[in-house]
Amino acid sequence: MNKTVEVHSSVSALVQRALELILSKAETAIGERGQFTIALSGGSTPKPLYEAIANQKLPWDKIHVFWGDERYVPADHPDSNELMARRAWLDQVALPQANIHAIPTLSANPEVDAAKYNQHLQTFFNSASGEFPALDVVLLGMGDDAHTASLFPYTEALKVSDRLITVGNKDDNLRITFTYPFINAARSVIFMAAGANKRPALAQVFAPVADDFAYPSRLIRPQGELYWLLDAAAGLEL
Numbered sequence: 001m002n003k004t005v006e007v008h009s010s011v012s013a014l015v016q017r018a019l020e021l022i023l024s025k026a027e028t029a030i031g032e033r034g035q036f037t038i039a040l041s042g043g044s045t046p047k048p049l050y051e052a053i054a055n056q057k058l059p060w061d062k063i064h065v066f067w068g069d070e071r072y073v074p075a076d077h078p079d080s081n082e083l084m085a086r087r088a089w090l091d092q093v094a095l096p097q098a099n100i101h102a103i104p105t106l107s108a109n110p111e112v113d114a115a116k117y118n119q120h121l122q123t124f125f126n127s128a129s130g131e132f133p134a135l136d137v138v139l140l141g142m143g144d145d146a147h148t149a150s151l152f153p154y155t156e157a158l159k160v161s162d163r164l165i166t167v168g169n170k171d172d173n174l175r176i177t178f179t180y181p182f183i184n185a186a187r188s189v190i191f192m193a194a195g196a197n198k199r200p201a202l203a204q205v206f207a208p209v210a211d212d213f214a215y216p217s218r219l220i221r222p223q224g225e226l227y228w229l230l231d232a233a234a235g236l237e238l
């Protein structure tokens with residue numbers, strides 16, 4: 001793992017840096033492999049990033065978009081991570097619908113939809129069950145409880161390491177999420193975290209010893225590169 005922690009002066013500087021990194025990873029991936037695969041996060045921090053990506057001129061047909069997690073709601077629900085990314089980015093550009101790999105949420109059974117998305121990913125990457133294919137970029141946020149994607153403290157989802165996708169839960173609210181080994185298979189994992197409310201969690205996530213089950217972002221130790229992009233308020237005491 002190659003870990004880089006950057007503290008930027010403002011949220012807009014953090015977003016600008018995330019944009020630069022993603023553009024550079026996309027260029028490399030398309031040059032080397034003919035396509036760029038990225039998993040998006042929900043939360044509030046990445047929205048201006050998605051808007052900035054929408055303003056770029058990119059070979060959209062070579063870009064495939066996935067989600068690292070999704071709330072178990074229809075795609076037109078205000079809480080949907082897919083809806084946020086579609087409005088801010090995907091609906092604004094000529095990215096083919098077939099390149100938008102949204103998490104299914106309509107079978108009334110999250111286990112069934114998690115298994116469907118798992119299968120969809122295995123088919124896309126031509127990978128066998130038990131293998132963890134590498135996305136080019138997994139974009140993540142971190143909650144002030146140190147959760148990431150929908151891997152929440154002390155939940156069963158943190159123990160799942162035999163598949164790509166599982167059901168997560170925030171209290172009684174079910175979600176669908178990448179498992180931590182699938183995130184860790186990525187070529188680059190980029191965390192964006194802003195705000196003073198993230199400081200106590202960050203201190204635990206960066207501590208040499210702490211409980212991974214209590215602070216799930218500690219489980220993210222990718223084989224490739226790990227970037228932590230923070231704003232000054234989040235990064236103050238690091």
Ligand SMILES: O=C(O)C(O)[C@@H](O)[C@H](O)[C@H](O)COP(=O)(O)O
Pocket residue numbers: 041042043044045046069070071081140141142143147148149150194
């Ligand atoms: O669906 C979600 O909510 C997430 O993917 C989640 O893991 C998010 O990234 C963090 O909660 C940070 O959210 P903020 O960017 O709003 O701080």
